[in-house]
Amino acid sequence: MGRLFGTDGVRGLANGALTADLALHLGEAAAHVLVDEVGQAGRRPLAVVGRDTRISGQFLEHAVVAGLASAGVDVLRLRVVPTPGVAYLTGLLDADLGVVISASHNPMPDNGIKLLARGGVKLDDAVERAIEAAMGGERSLPTGGGVGRVTPYASTIDDYADHLLATLPGSRPLEGLTVVLDCAHGAAHEVGPRVLAAAGARVIPIGDRPDGLNINDGCGSTHLGPLRQAVLEHGADVGIAVDGDADRCLAVDHTGTVVDGDQILAILALGLHEAGRLADETLVVTVMSNLGLHLAMKDAGIRVVQTAVGDRYVLEAMKAGAYSLGGEQSGHVILSDHATTGDGLLTALHLLQRVKATGRSLRSLASVVTRLPQVLVNVAGVDRTRCDDDALLAAVAVEEAKLGETGRVLLRPSGTEPVVRVMVEAPEQVQAQEVADRLADVVRERLAL
Numbered sequence: 001m002g003r004l005f006g007t008d009g010v011r012g013l014a015n016g017a018l019t020a021d022l023a024l025h026l027g028e029a030a031a032h033v034l035v036d037e038v039g040q041a042g043r044r045p046l047a048v049v050g051r052d053t054r055i056s057g058q059f060l061e062h063a064v065v066a067g068l069a070s071a072g073v074d075v076l077r078l079r080v081v082p083t084p085g086v087a088y089l090t091g092l093l094d095a096d097l098g099v100v101i102s103a104s105h106n107p108m109p110d111n112g113i114k115l116l117a118r119g120g121v122k123l124d125d126a127v128e129r130a131i132e133a134a135m136g137g138e139r140s141l142p143t144g145g146g147v148g149r150v151t152p153y154a155s156t157i158d159d160y161a162d163h164l165l166a167t168l169p170g171s172r173p174l175e176g177l178t179v180v181l182d183c184a185h186g187a188a189h190e191v192g193p194r195v196l197a198a199a200g201a202r203v204i205p206i207g208d209r210p211d212g213l214n215i216n217d218g219c220g221s222t223h224l225g226p227l228r229q230a231v232l233e234h235g236a237d238v239g240i241a242v243d244g245d246a247d248r249c250l251a252v253d254h255t256g257t258v259v260d261g262d263q264i265l266a267i268l269a270l271g272l273h274e275a276g277r278l279a280d281e282t283l284v285v286t287v288m289s290n291l292g293l294h295l296a297m298k299d300a301g302i303r304v305v306q307t308a309v310g311d312r313y314v315l316e317a318m319k320a321g322a323y324s325l326g327g328e329q330s331g332h333v334i335l336s337d338h339a340t341t342g343d344g345l346l347t348a349l350h351l352l353q354r355v356k357a358t359g360r361s362l363r364s365l366a367s368v369v370t371r372l373p374q375v376l377v378n379v380a381g382v383d384r385t386r387c388d389d390d391a392l393l394a395a396v397a398v399e400e401a402k403l404g405e406t407g408r409v410l411l412r413p414s415g416t417e418p419v420v421r422v423m424v425e426a427p428e429q430v431q432a433q434e435v436a437d438r439l440a441d442v443v444r445e446r447l448a449l
Contacts, residue, residue: 009114014056027067029134050078051101055212069148082246084343087120172200184220186244242344248331249344284326382447384413
């Protein structure tokens with residue numbers, strides 16, 4: 001079979017590419033690799049399984065659980081909980097494997113299966129390859145008392161909520177703030193409002209009535225219109241939006257202006273820097289983060305490490321350098337002192353705590369980043385493997401020299417399509433567009449198929 005795992009687990013159209021049969025065999029294969037890992041430790045292997053609210057998660061959960069239990073793994077069913085909640089509980093419960101059934105911010109018809117290793121961290125590529133190799137293989141299955149036990153875990157939300165609140169100082173650090181929280185009709189619909197209220201905020205929840213079909217549908221971090229409207233309607237201090245599995249967070253200030261992941265990272269980085277808790281005075285971001293963030297960090301004396309696009313690459317760089325903060329413009333923020341993955345609710349709590357502690361509005365805090373206009377042109381029908389073409393690189397160098405420190409150019413070949421993405425930042429929108437168009441012409445000419 002072809003490569004099964006992508007950058008964030010196994011994804012696809014539920015009951016299309018991602019069937020109950022695939023989910024069952026994935027659970028069984030993961031169990032057999034897991035049993036090999038556990039070896040002769042003298043204990044039964046344990047897995048925890050959680051999901052978001054999309055309706056296909058119900059049959060996929062049962063299929064994965066069946067595969068795990070049929071291979072002799074005990075399973076705790078966490079039911080509906082954010083992805084970072086599954087990661088946390090994998091570590092808390094000393095589980096050998098964590099399973100998340102979610103397609104994150106994707107539309108409802110999609111779904112996915114993400115596997116987590118002990119401690120709630122991403123599986124090593126070698127383990128993923130071993131699980132793929134085990135798919136469909138012939139093997140003996142336990143019988144009688146050797147099969148796994150499946151048990152609902154009653155305190156999922158309590159444990160995760162307690163963990164989130166324990167990362168904040170004091171008992172009600174958000175007292176006095178009015179916050180609109182858009183839960184995207186997703187996995188945070190119960191725990192999100194509960195945690196913010198327990199931290200002292202007055203919470204106005206929206207997108208908190210999932211029906212299995214409406215996850216991410218015109219709401220959440222990918223559709224900020226309803227949040228902006230609610231913030232203005234209620235005169236709220238801040239609006240927070242998470243996505244369907246609540247691993248990312250974006251915000252809206254009291255005027256309805258969007259505060260993106262770059263600005264959130266800057267606010268948190270400056271807070272940690274002032275408190276002496278920003279490891280090695282370093283922030284990890286992807287190459288798509290706005291130059292305005294880089295300039296703000298430079299002014300504050302904070303070093304910026306760049307990675308390829310994708311939270312897995314941010315995590316890898318953070319782990320390699322033992323850094324405490326990293327993330328993406330899209331709202332994936334990783335606070336490694338408290339979590340092993342991006343956590344939208346954790347990010348929201350610490351962002352709101354910064355607003356409350358400083359006595360400044362979110363708008364004022366976010367103003368530290370002056371976002372430069374950013375233009376992205378997708379050039380299709382080209383050879384994406386030849387971005388090192390000498391003439392193309394020379395054209396890029398000419399444009400970069402003109403922009404100097406006030407802008408930048410980035411060429412990104414698609415990982416799967418004959419497309420090269422040309423990204424340009426410049427002080428003015430018109431200038432950015434002109435540079436991007438000129439370079440796009442060079443890409444078409446030099447990399448034509």
